[in-house]
Amino acid sequence: MDITLVQGDITEQRVDAVVNAANSSLMGGGGVDGAIHRAGGGRILQECRRLRDTSHPDGLAAGDAVATTAGEMPATWVIHTVGPVYSASADRSHILASCYRRSLEVAEELNAATVAFPAVSTGVYGWPMDSAADIAVRSVTESSPTLGEVRFVLFDAQAYEAFSRALG
Numbered sequence: 001m002d003i004t005l006v007q008g009d010i011t012e013q014r015v016d017a018v019v020n021a022a023n024s025s026l027m028g029g030g031g032v033d034g035a036i037h038r039a040g041g042g043r044i045l046q047e048c049r050r051l052r053d054t055s056h057p058d059g060l061a062a063g064d065a066v067a068t069t070a071g072e073m074p075a076t077w078v079i080h081t082v083g084p085v086y087s088a089s090a091d092r093s094h095i096l097a098s099c100y101r102r103s104l105e106v107a108e109e110l111n112a113a114t115v116a117f118p119a120v121s122t123g124v125y126g127w128p129m130d131s132a133a134d135i136a137v138r139s140v141t142e143s144s145p146t147l148g149e150v151r152f153v154l155f156d157a158q159a160y161e162a163f164s165r166a167l168g
């Protein structure tokens with residue numbers, strides 16, 4: 001499995017699945033979530049609603065992942081995961097690691113060969129970038145899916161550099 005880094009917009013990636021840093025309501029939000037729903041169009045929200053009405057009446061728990069269509073984006077699927085809100089007093093890194101692990105499990109179930117991740121929890125949820133990058137790289141490296149490529153798509157240079165350092 002190749003791990004690659006690009007600085008850019010995740011909604012433009014030509015991969016089988018893009019991962020969304022969603023919130024547990026699955027009803028959309030700001031940041032990368034808003035960008036994905038805008039770029040993919042209303043079918044994504046329609047499928048999220050259906051998940052809420054059927055398998056996830058209480059929403060999606062932090063650390064878990066579910067898939068929908070990617071609508072009008074170049075990708076085929078969106079894998080929605082819910083990152084933990086950063087806490088300086090409680091160690092929630094196992095939940096952040098679970099976001100990556102569960103997303104890759106869902107990708108395997110879909111037979112997706114290429115998956116793009118944003119830096120989950122590093123926006124509104126406040127996770128420090130260097131720490132988030134270490135956790136992301138470690139949990140992807142430790143999971144052993146039969147995927148071809150995991151691509152981290154970092155929005156700005158600071159995030160790109162943090163992930164470069166983490167990849168070492």
Ligand code: ADP
Nearest residue numbers: 009010021031032035118121122123124125155
């Ligand atoms: P969270 O609520 O999990 O913190 P955010 O969407 O607020 O999620 O931020 C997660 C990361 O996604 C941040 O580093 C932010 O800069 C980045 N981001 C925002 N828009 C995009 C995009 N279009 N493509 C890739 N990354 C993005």
